[in-house]
Amino acid sequence: MQLIKLLNDPLFAAGRRAFIGKSGVLLSATAVALLAGRDGLAADSKASSTSVGDDVRILNTALGAEHQAIAAYQVGAESNLLEKSVLALAVQFQGHHKEHVEILVKTITQLGGKPVAVLQKYTFPTDKLKNQADVLRFAAGLEQGAVSAYLGAVPAFHNRDLAKAAASILGDEAMHWATLRQALGENPVPSAFVS
Amino acid sequence: MNIHDVSRGFFACAFLLQCCGAIAANQPSEIKGDAKSGEQVYARCMACHSLTENRIGPKHCGVVGRRAGAVPGFDYSPAMRRAKIVWSEKTLNQFLADPMKYLPGTAMVFAGVPDPKERADVIAWLKEARPESAACPANAKRRHRG
Numbered sequence: 001m002q003l004i005k006l007l008n009d010p011l012f013a014a015g016r017r018a019f020i021g022k023s024g025v026l027l028s029a030t031a032v033a034l035l036a037g038r039d040g041l042a043a044d045s046k047a048s049s050t051s052v053g054d055d056v057r058i059l060n061t062a063l064g065a066e067h068q069a070i071a072a073y074q075v076g077a078e079s080n081l082l083e084k085s086v087l088a089l090a091v092q093f094q095g096h097h098k099e100h101v102e103i104l105v106k107t108i109t110q111l112g113g114k115p116v117a118v119l120q121k122y123t124f125p126t127d128k129l130k131n132q133a134d135v136l137r138f139a140a141g142l143e144q145g146a147v148s149a150y151l152g153a154v155p156a157f158h159n160r161d162l163a164k165a166a167a168s169i170l171g172d173e174a175m176h177w178a179t180l181r182q183a184l185g186e187n188p189v190p191s192a193f194v195s
Numbered sequence: 196m197n198i199h200d201v202s203r204g205f206f207a208c209a210f211l212l213q214c215c216g217a218i219a220a221n222q223p224s225e226i227k228g229d230a231k232s233g234e235q236v237y238a239r240c241m242a243c244h245s246l247t248e249n250r251i252g253p254k255h256c257g258v259v260g261r262r263a264g265a266v267p268g269f270d271y272s273p274a275m276r277r278a279k280i281v282w283s284e285k286t287l288n289q290f291l292a293d294p295m296k297y298l299p300g301t302a303m304v305f306a307g308v309p310d311p312k313e314r315a316d317v318i319a320w321l322k323e324a325r326p327e328s329a330a331c332p333a334n335a336k337r338r339h340r341g
Binding site: 153 | 238239240241242243244245247248249250251295302303304305306307
């Protein structure tokens with residue numbers, strides 16, 4: 001399988017180790033913010049079980065979307081439609097979503113919630129993915145949606161640490177979206193604001 | 196005028212716009228939506244929704260006129276399952292303005308679409324997504340992925 005070949009490529013592995021090394025520093029900061037949620041709530045006498053429950057629901061919706069994104073990138077990676085460099089990008093972005101999942105699961109559990117599981121089946125319009133541009137456009141659409149979803153979630157959190165952490169993920173999704181647009185030959189940043 | 200005045204003014208305007216949006220959402224929308232613009236607004240929904248496939252959220256083909264919580268095979272929140280709502284221009288306008296306020300317990304945990312014009316546009320787009328429309332081919336062969 002092409003994905004396996006790529007993962008076994010020493011150059012790719014070295015690049016990925018370097019990437020993970022760098023992102024680990026960033027992730028730990030986000031992780032601290034996320035995992036600070038429970039302590040923050042405990043310290044906040046106004047935090048009610050309702051507000052924690054609301055926050056867990058938001059996190060679980062985000063987790064569901066992250067699971068779906070991982071599955072979508074897997075479809076793209078296994079499509080045999082991607083050039084090597086684009087495949088590396090897709091695998092890297094999928095890795096980000098896996099990191100999001102890891103931290104969301106931990107946080108939901110810390111808050112006393114039950115993380116939603118990966119669905120047994122995801123339905124994607126695979127019959128429309130005929131070439132690399134189709135795959136990139138499909139991924140870009142999901143990333144754009146993720147940006148909007150996180151943007152809509154940020155102000156809905158009761159806990160500001162969680163809102164900050166969600167904004168951090170939003171930034172990552174926005175970079176994915178811009179990079180995919182660039183790969184499609186489109187203006188990577190078409191406007192001053194996202195919505 | 197210093198930066199704090201500008202900032203206060205900005206947030207006051209934003210607050211008023213939000214309030215106006217909330218008030219307007221309780222009235223039947225008098226804004227004529229544009230489906231083409233609505234398609235662009237709908238792109239924001241696509242992390243969770245699709246016209247033709249259930250994803251994190253239910254598929255939207257035929258949503259206008261449909262009872263809430265009624266797409267076969269979709270695992271709705273208890274709140275949505277219990278809701279006695281039929282999706283119309285009015286109810287969609289109210290829901291999309293502030294989903295969590297309109298239907299507490301909804302899994303659509305999202306601050307909403309505060310701009311009445313954008314809501315009207317996306318509702319116009321959804322109205323066009325009838326089951327027999329080109330966007331919603333009844334015989335769509337779009338299956339995959341375990």
